[in-house]
Amino acid sequence: MRLTTKGRYAVTAMLDLALHGSDRPVSLADISGRQDISLSYLEQLFAKLRRNELVKSVRGPGGGYRLSRARDEIFVAEIIDAVNESVDATGCGGTADCQQGEVCLTHHLWCDLSKQIHGFLSGISLANLVERREVKNIAARQDARSQNPAPAETLTLAEL
Amino acid sequence: MRLTTKGRYAVTAMLDLALHGSDRPVSLADISGRQDISLSYLEQLFAKLRRNELVKSVRGPGGGYRLSRARDEIFVAEIIDAVNESVDATGCGGTADCQQGEVCLTHHLWCDLSKQIHGFLSGISLANLVERREVKNIAARQDARSQNPAPAETLTLAEL
DNA sequence: GCAATAACCTACTATTTTAGTCAATTAAAA
DNA sequence: TTTTAATTGACTAAAATAGTAGGTTATTGC
Secondary structure, three states, X not given: OEOOXXXXXXXXXXXXXXXXXXXXXXXXXXXXXXXXXXXXXXHHXXXXXXXXXXXXXXXXXXXXXXXXXXXXXXXXXXXXXXXXXXXXXXXXXXXXXXXXXXXXXXXXXXXXXXXXXXXXXXXXXHHHHHHOHHHHHHHHHHHHHHHOOOHHHHHHHHHO | OEOOHHHHHHHHHHHHHHHHOOOOOEOHHHHHHHXXXXXXXXXXXXXXXXXXXXXXXXXXXXXXXXXXXOHHHOEHHHHHHHHHOOOOOOOOOOOOOOEOOEOOOOHHHHHHHHHHHHHHHHXXXXXXXXXXXXXXXXHHHHHHHHHOOOHHHHHHHHHO
């Protein structure tokens, strides 16, 4: 079982989409700027999210990504599954052949744990997260920052 | 957050100790044979378990390891923590400085998840596991197998 | 039609972690 | 005094993570 920045980035990006994508598509460049995630890395993650039908893409100027379902119909567990294989805690992937074709001593414990984690993350939708006070506050902070971009950025081209 | 074979091996080995270590110390060679875990790798894991005061060692012939506390006072979460750093799901390790010194959009979600996992694994002791029917059955199977070692093993020395 | 935008795709890479192996040393019991 | 078994440290192959780089394709506004 693994939960690393890959899964965290994916959930963060999807939440950003949920927060900003109500009227028009959101570009990965926007998400990259607000959430400090590498654009190229976001592209890889969104390729998986799209294959798993969690987002729809719109190409061309003004394009970007939209959620493919309503916010209250997309759950955190799905997002992590889409980029991360699974939140399974067993070594055998649930096939119960952990020790030479037979079940190992702690198999059932890891099964129980997997159910616990999956149940928890399956109960949280993007809508739930958007409603949270802390999320609103942090989003407001991020929006304020991205509307005042650092003026130094326009100089970097001239420096080349 | 990571839960890989390292943590699973550690819990399995500790459970083996709980099952077989009531009267005398259990050697890592015994655990290695019953649980199919590399002896050298077990040595690494038990060095950490000993540093975290979960086991005591007895050197010399007939030596091995014992639990340093009663079975109902050792919890799965402690074992994983001992070998695995932690079961923390946040990227910042709980310090809430995930995004340029400030809290990131999904920080609270990962905190909640960490609490969930830790709560679950802190509620399960080695005594709880020993009592489970499936664990008893699997342990019986493993004991039967290790009492009838494959005769081929005595030939390997002669083959060299 | 043309330039700009932004998704899309493929391949490559540095770093870290995992899951070990190997060799040597130390302590205790028989 | 030999054997057993813990203890220590260094080393390694393979995999996963967290990217980077460079190009192609589709769409829009001018």
